[in-house]
Amino acid sequence: MVSLLARFLRENRELSTLIICALISLTLLALPPAVKNAVSFVVSTPTLGPVKRVTSGATELLRVRQENTQLRRLTIELMEERSGLLACRHENDRLRELTSFLIAFEEEERFEMIPASVIGMPGGRVLEGIEIDRGLEHGITAGMPVIVSEGLVGKISRAFPGRSLIEPLTSASSAVAVTVERSRVRGIVRPRYRSAAELLSWEMDYVPARSDIQKGDRVVTSGLGGVYPPGLVVGEVTLATEGPLTMSVAVKLAVEFATTEQVFIVTGRAERDPGHDDRLDELARTLGITPGVTPGDTEDAADGELDAPGGNPTAGVGEADR
Numbered sequence: 191m192v193s194l195l196a197r198f199l200r201e202n203r204e205l206s207t208l209i210i211c212a213l214i215s216l217t218l219l220a221l222p223p224a225v226k227n228a229v230s231f232v233v234s235t236p237t238l239g240p241v242k243r244v245t246s247g248a249t250e251l252l253r254v255r256q257e258n259t260q261l262r263r264l265t266i267e268l269m270e271e272r273s274g275l276l277a278c279r280h281e282n283d284r285l286r287e288l289t290s291f292l293i294a295f296e297e298e299e300r301f302e303m304i305p306a307s308v309i310g311m312p313g314g315r316v317l318e319g320i321e322i323d324r325g326l327e328h329g330i331t332a333g334m335p336v337i338v339s340e341g342l343v344g345k346i347s348r349a350f351p352g353r354s355l356i357e358p359l360t361s362a363s364s365a366v367a368v369t370v371e372r373s374r375v376r377g378i379v380r381p382r383y384r385s386a387a388e389l390l391s392w393e394m395d396y397v398p399a400r401s402d403i404q405k406g407d408r409v410v411t412s413g414l415g416g417v418y419p420p421g422l423v424v425g426e427v428t429l430a431t432e433g434p435l436t437m438s439v440a441v442k443l444a445v446e447f448a449t450t451e452q453v454f455i456v457t458g459r460a461e462r463d464p465g466h467d468d469r470l471d472e473l474a475r476t477l478g479i480t481p482g483v484t485p486g487d488t489e490d491a492a493d494g495e496l497d498a499p500g501g502n503p504t505a506g507v508g509e510a511d512r
Contacts (some may be wrong), residue, residue, distance in 0.1 A: 284452065287339050301419070303337075303454040304328060309353065317447050319347070320356040324455065330354050333417060335456040341423030341444035342366070342411060343453055354455075358447055359424070360389060367414040368394065368424050373402035376412055379424055379441055392425065394439035401437055403430045409441055419456065 198206075310321030324330050326349050336343040336356050344364065347357035357364060360381060369376045377394040384390050394409065407427040413420030429440040 301456045302458045303456055304330065306330075306354075306453050306455060308451055308453065311448075317358055317360040318362070320344070320358055320447070320450070320453075322354050322356060322453060322455075323352070325350045325353045327351050329457060330455055335418050335422070336453050337422055337456060338445055338450060338453055340446070341425070342418065343445055343447070343450065345417060346455065356453070359392070359443055359445070360447060366418060366424060367412045368409045369412040369420075370403055370427070371408045371410050372404075373407070375401045375403055376414075377439065379409065392441045392443055394427075394441050395436075397437040397439050399433055399435055399437055403427060403437060403439055405430060 200206075304324055306322040306324040308320055309323045311317065312319055320343070322336075330346060330349045332346050332349050334346045336345060342359065344356045344358035344361065346354050348355045359366065359379070362381060362383065364381060366379045367376070368379050375397060377397045379392055379394050382390045382393050397403065405427055409424045409427060411418040411420055411422040411424060423444045425441040425443040427439055428442045429438075431438040
């Protein structure tokens with residue numbers, strides 16, 4: 191009997207499988223609930239476990255990918271915000287510096303100045319010109335001095351309706367009548383070139399031998415020649431060497447021309463305006479700046495202070511300031 195049943199099952203495998211599954215199902219249905227749960231757990235764990243792990247991993251991967259996308263977007267937004275804040279900080283520092291510069295002059299020494307932005311700076315190893323966005327229609331004419339908070343930049347060489355060209359102190363034709371602020375020794379600062387395209391240094395010519403000049407002395411405009419008013423910072427003495435008749439004096443300019451963005455064109459001496467002075471002093475107190483301190487003092491500039499340039503412009507004819 192058993193052999194006949196076995197033979198029947200072998201010959202009818204599909205029917206036998208159906209019968210076995212039906213018997214197992216009926217048996218499971220007849221079991222108590224606790225036993226059903228236990229059997230279900232034992233059967234489903236090895237079967238559905240890998241599937242659950244795969245689906246769980248896919249879900250986690252999708253979540254991580256979405257989180258990465260959000261973090262990248264946030265990083266870009268933060269970088270843009272940081273760039274904007276840095277630009278604002280730079281602008282704020284520059285405006286504070288310009289404000290310090292404007293209020294640094296004593297009342298009787300203040301100039302009428304027109305601000306301008308640098309819009310062109312021809313390339314090359316030697317800077318021969320700087321283009322600005324102010325011209326004849328703004329009251330700019332050739333020969334006007336151009337300054338920044340650090341000191342003298344040069345003078346207007348050509349003026350057009352809406353723009354002008356500056357002849358900076360780096361120009362081969364530049365020559366400025368100067369004086370050593372401490373000892374009042376006079377001379378003329380000129381650029382020195384190894385070749386037409388290689389600027390070596392700036393030197394102070396026509397300085398008599400045994401003059402009282404030391405390394406670190408500040409050099410300012412003397413006012414001779416009638417182009418530059420006196421007291422504008424030109425640079426600092428870096429080397430003073432005695433010669434038989436004259437001294438060789440090397441000067442480092444105060445202005446970094448490559449990074450200059452904003453300049454002021456001096457159009458004349460400012461008229462006395464008590465209300466304007468009061469407003470500047472109030473602005474100085476608001477910004478924590480001491481009025482009456484000269485721009486260009488490298489030691490005080492580190493502490494946020496500047497010294498006042500001295501002297502009144504004197505008319506005269508000299509070799510410098512051509």
